[in-house]
Amino acid sequence: MKTHHTYDTIVIGGGPAGSTVATLVAEQGHRVLLLERATTPQFKIGESLIPATYWTFKRLGMLEKLRSSHFPQKYSVQFYSRSGKGSTPFYFFQTNPHESAVTWQVLRSEFDEMLLDNATEKGVEVRRGVGVREVLFEGDTATGVVTQNTDGTRETLHATVIVDSTGQRSLIGRQLHLNTIEPNLKMASLFTHYEGGHREEGIDEGATLILHTEEKDSWFWSIPLPYNRTSIGVVGELDYLLQNRRDTNGKLDTQKIFTEELEKCLPLKQRLEGAKQLLPIQTTKDFSYRASRIAGDNWVLVGDAFGFLDPVYSTGLFLALKSGEMAADVIIEAFEKNDFSEAQLGSFGPAFVNGMEAFRKLVYAFYTKEFSFARFLSEYPEHQGGIVDILSGDVFRKDVTHIFPAMAKMCPFPSEVPLESSAE
Numbered sequence: 001m002k003t004h005h006t007y008d009t010i011v012i013g014g015g016p017a018g019s020t021v022a023t024l025v026a027e028q029g030h031r032v033l034l035l036e037r038a039t040t041p042q043f044k045i046g047e048s049l050i051p052a053t054y055w056t057f058k059r060l061g062m063l064e065k066l067r068s069s070h071f072p073q074k075y076s077v078q079f080y081s082r083s084g085k086g087s088t089p090f091y092f093f094q095t096n097p098h099e100s101a102v103t104w105q106v107l108r109s110e111f112d113e114m115l116l117d118n119a120t121e122k123g124v125e126v127r128r129g130v131g132v133r134e135v136l137f138e139g140d141t142a143t144g145v146v147t148q149n150t151d152g153t154r155e156t157l158h159a160t161v162i163v164d165s166t167g168q169r170s171l172i173g174r175q176l177h178l179n180t181i182e183p184n185l186k187m188a189s190l191f192t193h194y195e196g197g198h199r200e201e202g203i204d205e206g207a208t209l210i211l212h213t214e215e216k217d218s219w220f221w222s223i224p225l226p227y228n229r230t231s232i233g234v235v236g237e238l239d240y241l242l243q244n245r246r247d248t249n250g251k252l253d254t255q256k257i258f259t260e261e262l263e264k265c266l267p268l269k270q271r272l273e274g275a276k277q278l279l280p281i282q283t284t285k286d287f288s289y290r291a292s293r294i295a296g297d298n299w300v301l302v303g304d305a306f307g308f309l310d311p312v313y314s315t316g317l318f319l320a321l322k323s324g325e326m327a328a329d330v331i332i333e334a335f336e337k338n339d340f341s342e343a344q345l346g347s348f349g350p351a352f353v354n355g356m357e358a359f360r361k362l363v364y365a366f367y368t369k370e371f372s373f374a375r376f377l378s379e380y381p382e383h384q385g386g387i388v389d390i391l392s393g394d395v396f397r398k399d400v401t402h403i404f405p406a407m408a409k410m411c412p413f414p415s416e417v418p419l420e421s422s423a424e
């Protein structure tokens with residue numbers, strides 16, 4: 001096993017969070033190594049962006065690349081109630097006349113690759129086919145990583161800062177037992193891609209649709225993608241969608257469950273008439289969790305490695321990009337001050353968690369069966385703008401909390417989960 005110490009920062013995982021932090025730190029002249037275990041671009045779920053990603057793309061120098069891509073433009077999100085009735089689309093330009101109000105629906109294999117190419121252009125050393133088995137610690141201080149290459153060889157690499165951007169693998173979170181599942185969001189999802197099917201025209205062509213099924217036990221997303229593809233997925237409580245659907249032998253037929261749920265969602269079923277399912281149904285579950293800490297001495301968590309809420313408002317990619325950007329700023333500052341303590345590297349944590357909490361409250365509202373956005377807005381029309389701001393991702397640039405006292409009268413909110421530190 002070889003040992004090296006030639007890097008300022010090692011970033012583990014080449015998804016959007018990892019590419020972002022790596023690019024911005026390398027741009028300041030630091031030696032950054034990014035390790036991605038996949039050898040080639042992969043199919044991934046998480047295909048719909050929200051407008052506030054614009055500002056991170058701008059810093060990354062990605063806007064022109066996205067504008068000239070074939071990714072459909074997304075102007076709005078539209079909700080369908082259990083009765084099959086569609087809301088007026090929430091157009092992001094309603095509260096934001098800026099070009100940032102329009103965003104994209106992305107094919108992840110291509111999008112993640114664009115971000116990684118951009119990282120390489122900005123000076124990051126990107127190594128593919130290198131998985132990290134373990135992060136090395138001395139006490140609470142991260143000192144390096146042990147890698148495993150595709151040929152089975154292992155290597156120990158050291159760096160001043162270790163960034164965990166391994167997504168739901170959550171390498172450091174698992175190693176240090178930091179993660180807690182959201183107790184009231186024990187969800188599962190089944191998803192696939194279709195080719196063909198109905199699309200609106202004009203600015204509604206690229207809209208995300210969120211459609212409840214008849215009994216409101218589950219909901220579907222419909223996300224238009226390039227190549228005339230549409231991403232379709234259903235989300236529901238784990239017990240409802242998977243656990244209680246096993247046959248007498250304990251087996252799960254996920255295709256059957258998916259079809260049964262689609263039968264309960266007439267507007268979507270109609271849109272998919274004549275469309276061809278391209279992929280076998282894929283499954284994921286228990287994806288709503290968060291780590292109790294965001295950093296320690298010489299280590300930081302970004303993106304899903306820190307936590308993930310729920311797919312409903314497409315906030316995952318935005319939070320991955322935003323935490324990557326915020327972490328990059330504290331890492332750059334750490335090198336200026338020569339201070340790699342938990343206090344320095346975790347200093348973006350409270351502001352980040354605050355923004356995440358706004359999304360979290362809206363997620364809980366969505367899953368409260370008695371709550372309806374239509375009813376909320378008919379009683380409090382003055383909060384339409386606040387909702388559009390949150391759906392756009394404007395939780396860090398604007399104060400969006402003014403909508404919550406009124407909303408709390410209609411749905412119970414979870415208590416906030418503060419960040420912990422090693423001292424606790």
Ligand SMILES: Cc1cc2nc3c(=O)[nH]c(=O)nc-3n(C[C@H](O)[C@H](O)[C@H](O)COP(=O)(O)OP(=O)(O)OC[C@H]3O[C@@H](n4cnc5c(N)ncnc54)[C@H](O)[C@@H]3O)c2cc1C
Nearest residue numbers: 013015016017037046048131132167303304311314316317
């Ligand atoms: C059902 C579902 C639907 C979703 N829909 C949306 C949506 O529409 N819009 C949206 O914004 N978000 C959505 N999300 C969330 C979104 O997919 C994630 O938030 C986003 O991908 C997080 O980016 P990331 O960079 O943190 O992690 P990832 O994109 O998961 O990247 C992590 C990377 O790390 C690599 N890796 C893992 N372990 C190791 C290791 N040990 N060594 C080296 N490399 C490693 C992986 O190969 C991967 O490339 C959805 C999530 C779910 C569960």
